[in-house]
Amino acid sequence: MSVFDSIENVARYEAWFASHRAVFESEAAALRTLLPHGTGFEVGIGTGIFARKLGIRMGNDPSEAMLELARKRGLLVYRCTGDRLPFHDGYFDFTLMVTTICFLDNPGAVLNECRRVVGPNGSIIVGFVDGESPVGRAYQNQAQRSVFYRDATFYSTGQVRQMLHDAGFSIDGVQQTLFAPLSSITSAETPREGWGEGSFVVVRGRSRQPV
Numbered sequence: 001m002s003v004f005d006s007i008e009n010v011a012r013y014e015a016w017f018a019s020h021r022a023v024f025e026s027e028a029a030a031l032r033t034l035l036p037h038g039t040g041f042e043v044g045i046g047t048g049i050f051a052r053k054l055g056i057r058m059g060n061d062p063s064e065a066m067l068e069l070a071r072k073r074g075l076l077v078y079r080c081t082g083d084r085l086p087f088h089d090g091y092f093d094f095t096l097m098v099t100t101i102c103f104l105d106n107p108g109a110v111l112n113e114c115r116r117v118v119g120p121n122g123s124i125i126v127g128f129v130d131g132e133s134p135v136g137r138a139y140q141n142q143a144q145r146s147v148f149y150r151d152a153t154f155y156s157t158g159q160v161r162q163m164l165h166d167a168g169f170s171i172d173g174v175q176q177t178l179f180a181p182l183s184s185i186t187s188a189e190t191p192r193e194g195w196g197e198g199s200f201v202v203v204r205g206r207s208r209q210p211v
Helices: 007-019 021-033 049-054 064-072 107-121 134-141 157-166
Strands: 040-043 058-061 076-079 094-098 123-129 169-177 200-207
Touching: 007 021, 007 064, 021 049, 021 094, 021 123, 021 169, 021 200, 040 049, 040 107, 049 094, 058 064, 064 076, 094 107, 107 123, 107 157, 107 200, 123 134, 123 157, 157 169, 157 200
Parallel strands: 040 058, 040 094, 058 076, 094 123
Antiparallel strands: 123 200, 169 200
């Protein structure tokens, strides 16, 4: 049973974003800078909090408890895992993953599936807490005491870039945010290009054309 199958934990997840609104707004701003035009799909949509903010109407998640809230937000959702999406090749212009990659048992399989459903001209946008950042290190140090992060794997930006490359994507944009401790962020930060300073990083990859 996943931690996100619990109604109580889903409520705690939503409450965290409500009490860290400026953090959420900062992350959404960084994601928006790299979001392409077209039809998108969020892999690991959860409660739909990011999808709704970013104008994405569809997504999937294995947790029915989270999808119940996503439906209430007016989103079209599918209960399934990210390595088996019920769409034909090239169905979407882009896929999005936000703080999802750290919870995946097999990130490579999910990224390969994202590559399939966006086809040869599509993109993927991955937002995550960098494992080498201050927030990433703090989460790892507190993992055994955390309901949400005890089974998470926090990857570095270099590791995420390599996984995207292995799945057939070329990196064409990186943004970062959360430059201060989370408790001191009281207004949305302006994202910056690159990585190594901010704790939340967004990487965009474009499908590589077959040789």
